[in-house]
Amino acid sequence: MRYLITGAAGFIGSHLTLKLLSGGHEVIALDLSFSDEFRQDLAHFSSVSLVSGSVLDQSLLSKLVDTSDYVIHLAAIASPAYYVKEPKRTIDINLNASIAIIELLRFSRKPLFYTSTSEVFGKNPNVPWSEDDDRVLGPTNINRWCYSTSKAMIEHYMYACYQEGSLDFSGVRIFNCYGPRLQGRVVDSFIDSVISQKQIVVHGDGSQTRCFTYIDDLIRAIYFLVTKEKPVNKFYNIGSDVETSMNNLAEMVCLISGQDPSSSIVYVPHSEAIGASYEDIPRRVPCYSAALADLGWKPEVCLKNGLQQMYDYTLLRRSGVKSRPQKFNEIDE
Ligand code: UDP
Numbered sequence: 001m002r003y004l005i006t007g008a009a010g011f012i013g014s015h016l017t018l019k020l021l022s023g024g025h026e027v028i029a030l031d032l033s034f035s036d037e038f039r040q041d042l043a044h045f046s047s048v049s050l051v052s053g054s055v056l057d058q059s060l061l062s063k064l065v066d067t068s069d070y071v072i073h074l075a076a077i078a079s080p081a082y083y084v085k086e087p088k089r090t091i092d093i094n095l096n097a098s099i100a101i102i103e104l105l106r107f108s109r110k111p112l113f114y115t116s117t118s119e120v121f122g123k124n125p126n127v128p129w130s131e132d133d134d135r136v137l138g139p140t141n142i143n144r145w146c147y148s149t150s151k152a153m154i155e156h157y158m159y160a161c162y163q164e165g166s167l168d169f170s171g172v173r174i175f176n177c178y179g180p181r182l183q184g185r186v187v188d189s190f191i192d193s194v195i196s197q198k199q200i201v202v203h204g205d206g207s208q209t210r211c212f213t214y215i216d217d218l219i220r221a222i223y224f225l226v227t228k229e230k231p232v233n234k235f236y237n238i239g240s241d242v243e244t245s246m247n248n249l250a251e252m253v254c255l256i257s258g259q260d261p262s263s264s265i266v267y268v269p270h271s272e273a274i275g276a277s278y279e280d281i282p283r284r285v286p287c288y289s290a291a292l293a294d295l296g297w298k299p300e301v302c303l304k305n306g307l308q309q310m311y312d313y314t315l316l317r318r319s320g321v322k323s324r325p326q327k328f329n330e331i332d333e
Helices: 011-022 036-042 058-066 080-085 087-105 144-163 186-195 215-227 246-257 289-295 303-318 326-332
Strands: 002-006 026-031 048-052 070-073 112-117 169-174 200-203 209-211 235-238 243-245 265-268
Touching: 002 011, 011 026, 011 036, 011 215, 026 058, 036 048, 058 087, 070 087, 070 215, 080 087, 080 144, 087 112, 087 144, 112 144, 112 215, 144 169, 169 215, 186 200, 186 246, 186 303, 200 246, 209 246, 215 235, 215 289, 235 289, 243 246, 246 265, 246 303
Parallel strands: 002 026, 002 070, 026 048, 070 112, 112 169, 169 235, 200 265
Antiparallel strands: 209 243
């Protein structure tokens, strides 16, 4: 099977590319650019082609879709700080480019895999959320919600195309995935702070919670879905259901790095840290019973172990060692 992966050099894309190649598949990896580290990781594989380009480039996409058997569309803007500042670009990439890719695939009988997000549930207070729970969002003049709305619109479009018989797909809604090479989210922010001997900046009072899902657990679910004989034509919640407050997360990261939490954490209001066009989500918790029943999937890596892996990896990379640590490779397989 020859997979086209958009956003292949990103956080999830880089892990998935390696996993598919290790499983003997062929990958066309599309991204804006490729780091030396990623190129080194791929050096052992001959069945990968790297293509530098944008998902907004229609003619490039058209050629790549033609030469692939299955499209895995990961390219997206997913960092709240970024999508609050750049809502137009966020909508262009997350909505318009995705619609264009679906249009290329319609009636081709080539399946699409799409990564949606827990953000589609917005701030629904009734956690945990199963796949068909309500979406509760804020107003359209608050930029935060443009990400949720773009991703949800693509879900609607994929369901609509499936219903008219023009598209087959599989998809997941990701709940705060973290691990080596993550950028622009709370876990890498905290780990970067302790490694750089800076104070951890907690937004608000730190009581807001997330359920953190280790990258290997997510990759296991995606790999299962994209190598299945038939697409499932629905979205699954993929996320740990262990709730952690940002205060607890900050303390755990301090403990891993040997720093004293009482002097290493500062608190900054959200408006100051991210800007006025932001609204936080107090709790975000999945119910993953559908994934367990249908795919046999459940999270396996606890937060303490996942944070340790990510911390060790980041530390090693900062010290100039380019290759991935053996410990991490073992978990990745
Ligand atoms: N956050 C924080 N410090 C940071 C980055 C994020 O306290 O340096 C908070 C953020 O305000 C939110 C939570 O951590 O309450 C999770 O943020 P993230 O950026 O990972 O994305 P989200 O889960 O909100 O999509």
